[in-house]
Amino acid sequence: MNIQNPQGSSAEDRISFDRRELGQILGLYGRMVAAGEWRDYGISMLRDRAVFSVFRRAAEHPLYRIEKTPRLRLRQGMYAVIGLDGRVLKRGHELPQVLRVLERKLIRAIED
Template identity: 35%
Template sequence: MGTLFDLAKYRKAKSFVHFDRTELMRLMNIYSQQVASGAWRDYAIDHLDGMAMFSIFRSTHETPVFTVIKLGPEHKNAGLFLALHSGERIKQSSELSKVLEAIEKRARKVVPLFKTKS
């Protein structure tokens, strides 16, 4: 007879990375300012293996304009935040504030395109 092994013990445990409350509040603060100006309309929060992503959309049916990624502990760049603009990396930092500054700087350039003259 053979020996039974519990394969669940040998699987690599997936880590669940998420944005904490303060990080999420800062992300939503910037998002709400841009929604109020009419530049952004939708967002999505995704949890992949070892990372959390906050994606921002101009329209529901488009690809993300901006994405903030938080990398988990098993990633080689553990604890880093990445900012992507249309899939291109624009900033990488261990501080969320620096990443958000890069997004705000790019967002300011986009907002005037959407404002209408009164």
């Protein structure tokens, strides 16, 4: 696990996940680790978004990024799951709904 804080930014001007959001994300993360799909994660708190990145191995690009971008909350929704290739897999206003795209991958991993 690594947490990034860009130098020069104070806690007030960073976006972060709240306790409830982290609980939902870490619940999914734990199930995916138990299924052998994920192995590591990183959290970045930036000025315009918070990012939870999921890795299969620590030394590679993230498989998925779960992003919270509050400025999009009145448009497409502030939560998004982004794939390895940069495509938005799901975007929405409710985090559990957005995480369902990854839950389906968990079900497939258990069935295999």
